[in-house]
Amino acid sequence: MQSFKKVKTIITPLDKVNVDTDQIVPKQFLKLVQKSGFGKFLFYNWRYDDQEHLKSDFILNDSKYKNSKILVVGDNFGCGSSREHAVWALQDYGFSVIISPSFADIFYSNCFKNGLLPIILDDKTVEKLYQETGEIEVDLENQIVKTSSGEISFVIDLHKKKILLEGLDDIAQTLLYEKKISEFEKQSKIPSVL
Amino acid sequence: MNITEKILARASGRQRVVPGDVIFANVDKVMIHDVSGPGVIKVFDKLKKQGINVDKLWDPTKVWVAEDHFVPSADMVSAENIVKLSNFTKNYGIEKHFKYGMGQYGICHTLSHEEALVLPGEVYVGGDSHTNTTGALGSFACGLGHTDVAYVLLNGKIWFKVPETLYFKLNGKLPEHVMAKDFILKIIGDISTEGGAYKTMQFGGSGIDEMSVESRLTLCNMTTEAGAKNGIVEPDQKVVDYLTSRGATNISLVHGDDDAEYQKIYEYEGSEMEPIVAKPFSPENISIVREAPSVELDKSYIGSCTGAKYEDLEAVAKILKGRKVKIRTEILPASISIYKRVMENGLLKIFLDAGVTVGPPTCGACCGAHMGVLAKDEICISTTNRNFPGRMGHVDSQTYLSSPLVAAASAVTGKITDPRDLN
Structure with a gap:
């Protein structure tokens, strides 16, 4: 997993609430399991028309946002199916940060398994961010989003922050400590079965 | 605790x-x-x-x-x-x-x-x-x-x-x-x-x-x-x-x-509850069935983990017994064990006599995978769980979520129907 420290680009404002994982990656692509290459399916039904031509009125198709790595979206982003493909697609497309007032639980968790940074900011701040046309900087180390109008700090679980900064996914990280875990377990009173 | x-x-x-x-x-x-x-x-x-x-x-x-x-x-x-x-x-x-x-x-x-x-x-x-x-x-x-x-x-x-x-x-x-x-x-x-x-x-x-x-x-x-x-x-x-x-x-x-x-x-209060549908495109977008919009349905889909358990299909059979469906209707029992009981207890005959297509257990069209997905502009009433845009097929199709009773009653009339209002 790649580590994440800082990113500075313009934002892509997607002012929609309850964007579910089927909008992020439609079901017909779920059969594919390679983690790469899902970017072309991202927001498939919004990006392409029936003939698979790009729709000019969808924001991702505006060349202005081509190099944006920061997606700003409405409440409850990533609701619906638990498909991890949603995170793969956002990343493969080029996003490394998603900012929203709230995320669906499984999606939020899936982000950290793959090195995508979800940032929760309050409604008003997100509303303001939509208007931001210049570059903004997301600095994970200092937990700050720097915009033209000032700095906004954000909260993130320390362990999750470490995972992203060091580029360790949790399985790899945990298994590196296998020995210590086994030693601990020998002494712990947790029943091995219920 | x-x-x-x-x-x-x-x-x-x-x-x-x-x-x-x-x-x-x-x-x-x-x-x-x-x-x-x-x-x-x-x-x-x-x-x-x-x-x-x-x-x-x-x-x-x-x-x-x-x-x-x-x-x-x-x-x-x-x-x-x-x-x-x-x-x-x-x-x-x-x-x-x-x-x-x-x-x-x-x-x-x-x-x-x-x-x-x-x-x-x-x-x-x-x-x-x-x-x-x-x-x-x-x-x-x-x-x-x-x-x-x-x-x-x-x-x-x-x-x-x-x-x-x-x-x-x-x-x-x-x-x-x-x-x-x-x-x-x-x-x-x-x-x-x-x-x-x-x-x-x-x-x-x-x-x-x-x-x-x-x-x-x-x-x-x-x-x-x-x-x-x-x-x-x-x-x-x-x-x-x-x-x-x-x-x-x-x-x-x-x-x-x-x-x-x-x-x-x-x-x-149990006694105050009414049949409900969730209109496109969210399960929270609810309406009492009797106040639901009068749309011409294209299809009724009775399937999924939500709405194709034996009890669900029994409810459907109660409605379809002796009646014919007016729109395309599919029933997909959620497992082989349910399918068997549907056959053994005579429900299968009721469904087939009503004109329904009975399919194999599968998530099928609930997640837009296969087995009856929706075309552009098609409108479906469904016993499934989600009706986000494109969930059951084309992104411009529409799904109304309902109980098995309502989906069956609507299959008979072609409109969103409260089971009490069937003749």
Whole structure:
């Protein structure tokens, strides 16, 4: 997993609430399991028309946002199916940060398994961010989003922050400590079965 | 502690947990299917490349595998996924692999209760968001992403933050024309699709005591649509009988304490409940059926883990008996065991006489996979769980979510219909 420290680009404002994982990656692509290459399916039904031509009125198709790595979206982003493909697609497309007032639980968790940074900011701040046309900087180390109008700090679980900064996914990280875990377990009173 | 807290405390070897505690819990059962399974295999391949030992699962006897989303194989890619899944279970010694074309198989969340794979008090995780369904048996059941499932398969444990609990109390029985689906749609309409985000939704009260196990499964299934971590009902004798009749032994029940705490309690009067539909494009966008828009339906779809259990199909048969459908109607029993009972008890004849196409168990068109997906502008009434844009097919198709009774009554009239209003 790649580590994440800082990113500075313009934002892509997607002012929609309850964007579910089927909008992020439609079901017909779920059969594919390679983690790469899902970017072309991202927001498939919004990006392409029936003939698979790009729709000019969808924001991702505006060349202005081509190099944006920061997606700003409405409440409850990533609701619906638990498909991890949603995170793969956002990343493969080029996003490394998603900012929203709230995320669906499984999606939020899936982000950290793959090195995508979800940032929760309050409604008003997100509303303001939509208007931001210049570059903004997301600095994970200092937990700050720097915009033209000032700095906004954000909260993130320390362990999750470490995972992203060091580029360790949790399985790899945990298994590196296998020995210590086994030693601990020998002494712990947790029943091995219920 | 309430029931969810007690289960999590026990699974993590603690005396007591409170909402917000982060715990490391022993997992009792894990499920993967033909979409999450290949995803998990991919994670295993990646770990292997990093030099991590993935030769053995923590306990193959606690893992079970369903083939449901794209089966019978919808195309070549899904066929390959089934082969991959079969190799995986063979290599890792997983015996509980329910293969289509080889006896019992069906939708993963249906197998969990039909085959008594999960017992009360257990911690059960699955690679699917509707894993919440199984909380109706009095277990802690929730969905995970592929990576988390891979972790559990290797380690048998996972961390949870103990959720706050919302308690939904139903006073008195639901009227005969109202089903559990109507009640849960009403709740989602009231609290919104994020009203239960990272919370437990627990159901109780005399109306729930009166409810069958299968109705409770419908309630818990749809808690996913409110964003809940899990849905749960305190287990009673009905649950014990249900599981015992399916071969379960050693059932021990976990109950909440008398002084259990809930973040919020919602009360509903059973007698006041009405048939409900959720209009496109969200399960929270509800309307009383009698006030629903008068649209010309193209199709009625009766299937999925939410709406194709035996009880659901019995309700459908009650409506379709001696009647003909006016629009394309499909019924897909959620497992072979249900299909058999549908045949043995004469429901199959009622369905076929009414003009319905009866299909094999599969998630099918519920997730827009195959077996009757919707074309552009088609409008469907469906017993499934989600109606986001494009969920069942074309992004410009529309789905109204309803109970099996309403879906059947609407199949007869071609319009969204309250079962009481049928001639």
